Amino acid sequence: MFFIADLHIHSHYSRATSKDLNLETLYQWARVKGIHVVGTGDFTHPQWFRELQEKLEPDGNGLFRLKNPPAMPALPGMKVQDIDVRFCLTSEISSIYKYGDKVRKNHNLVYAPDFDTVARINARLSQIGNLASDGRPILGLPSRDLLEIVLTTSDQAYLVPAHVWTPWFSTLGSRGGYDSVDECFRDLSHHIFAIETGLSSDPAMNWQWSALDRFTLISSSDAHSPQKLGREANLFNTERSYEGIFNAIKTQQGFLGTYEFFPEEGKYHHDGHRKCGISWLPEQSVQHSCLCPQCGQPLTIGVLHRIQKLSDRPMPQRPQGAAGFDYIIPLPEILAEIKGSGTASKAVQQAFHQTISTFGNEFNVLKEVPVADLGKQGGPVLAEAIRRMRAREVKPVPGYDGLYGVVKIFEEGEIKDLSGQLYLLGGQEKPAAKNKPAARKDKNKTGEDQFSLF
Ligand SMILES: [Zn+2]
Ligand SMILES: [Zn+2]
Known part of the structure; x- marks a missing residue:
């Protein structure tokens, strides 16, 4: 079967996360987004793990069902497609340790098929550090040794390096990372079969380095609030089971690829100094010895620069058998641009509510519904916005040094022109002018781009 999985999220026990990140809201928002398998996050946290054991039941395939799923939708009155959401046991560990005279800071994801495996992993990790301090615990445990614990606990437990390029906390990042995956995991490196590309890089950027050809590139949201689920996600066409997911990732059979942020939108795409x-x-920073011209502090070297530095190909080269990817922009951001107000504004919230209720879930809107149908039911501006996103006709302003980038779809004044007048979804609907240009055919759907999914 076809399904979408978001395999890196957090609970409300992690620092800087939303208070409503609980299993019920994860279930509700997975349905709003169109996600079939969602990570539990934070299984190392004692209280969260207790909650997982109380509220989830095994589905017999290594995934879990909520025993009492909430009957209410995520937002009152919202209509969503009926998805029988499953949970996958996941956690993220922050390893901070010294190796080769340098302080290393790496984030790694750990996956387990059952509570017993989690209990055994937690028992071993709790001897190393305090698992109750944070949903994403900080341990003085080298990534390599964490991998050893995972491997010796169960042959069905897996480790995937998280957001591998982010500067501060990753396997390959400019600060606290290594110059190769092998240097990090040494004798156990061959047990790493996948890496998470993170929001600031896309698979094409990773295809510039031949050393990464052997890894499957996966992407998840790293959501710190339920509304951020599915910012990136993995697509499968295989049995919806724990083994189905990981066999597909290992072999690339049944792994269809990822939905990706435009990498410029990530917080660490460019180099820079936020203050x-x-x-x-990268070229500009090199010219200035990677120092801030204002204050003289070292710049935070971004993902684009770091990949250029380590890679050995001038252009991306898609490895044999590697899955493709497609870009998405979160629907609230698209609606915010259309409405000319913030994602949290009432106008955007109402438009989001209505759009989801009309089309069943967010991934339907972003990827599945034909542009012509979006035009008929959602208005010409939304249809054109989605068409441009799918065709990659957007203008991103890159993020840097912890500041998110912005992906603009329209030029100044264009939204007005497009609709003849300001036609806003959910606003006072005006009859569309007869002579305005009809939405063009959705070309990207057929995957004309060489890196497209299908
Ligand atoms: Zn992380
Ligand atoms: Zn500065």
């Missing part, structure tokens, strides 16, 4: 408003391409 001084400096956002640079």
Whole structure:
């Protein structure tokens, strides 16, 4: 079967996360987004793990069902497609340790097929550090040794390096990372079969480095609130089971690829210094010895620069058998641009509510519904926005040094022109002018781009 999985999220026990990140809201928002399998996050946290054991029941295939799923939708009155959401036991560990005279800070994801495996992993990790301190615990445990614990606990438990390029906390990042996956995991490196590309890089960027050809590139949301679920996600066409998911990731059979952020939208795409408003391409930073021209502090070297530094190909080269990817922009951001107000504004919230209720879930809107149908039921501006996103006709302003980038779809004044007048979804509907250009055919759907999914 076809299904979508978001395999990196957090609970409300992790620092800087939403208070409503609980199993019920994860279930509700997975349905709003169109996600079939969602990570539990944070299984190392004692209280969260207790909650998982109380509220989830095994589905017999290594995934879990909520015993009492909430009858209410995520937002009052919202209509969503009926998805029988399953949970996958996941956690993220922050390893901070010294190796080769350098302090290393790596984040790794750990996956387990059952509570017993989790209990055994937790028992071993609790001897190393305090698992109750944070949903994403900080341990002085090298990534390699964490992998050893995972491997010796169960041959069905897996480790995937998280958001591998982010500067501060990752396997390959410019600060606290290594210059190769092998250097990090050494003798056990061959047990790493996948890496998470993170929001600031896409698979094409990773295809510039031949050393990464052997890894399957996966992407998840790393959501810190239920509304952020599915910002990135993995697509499968296989049995919806724990083994089905990981066999597909290992073999690339049944793994269809990922939905990706435009990498510019990630918080660490460019180099820069946030306090001084400096956002640079790698070449500009090199010209200035990677120092901020305003204050002289070292710039935070972004993902684009780091990949260029380590990679050995001038252009991306898709490895044999590697799955493709497609870009998405979160629907609230698209609606915010259309409405000319923030994602949290009432106008955007109402439009989001109505759009989801009309089309069943967010991934339907972003990827599945033909543009013509979006036009008929959602209005010409929304239809054109989605068409441009699918065709990759957007203008991203890159993020840097912890600041998210912005992906603009329309030019100044275009929204007005497009609809003849300001036609807003959910607003006072005006009859569309007869002579306005009809939405063009959705070309990307057929995957003309060489890196497209299908
Ligand atoms: Zn992380
Ligand atoms: Zn500065």
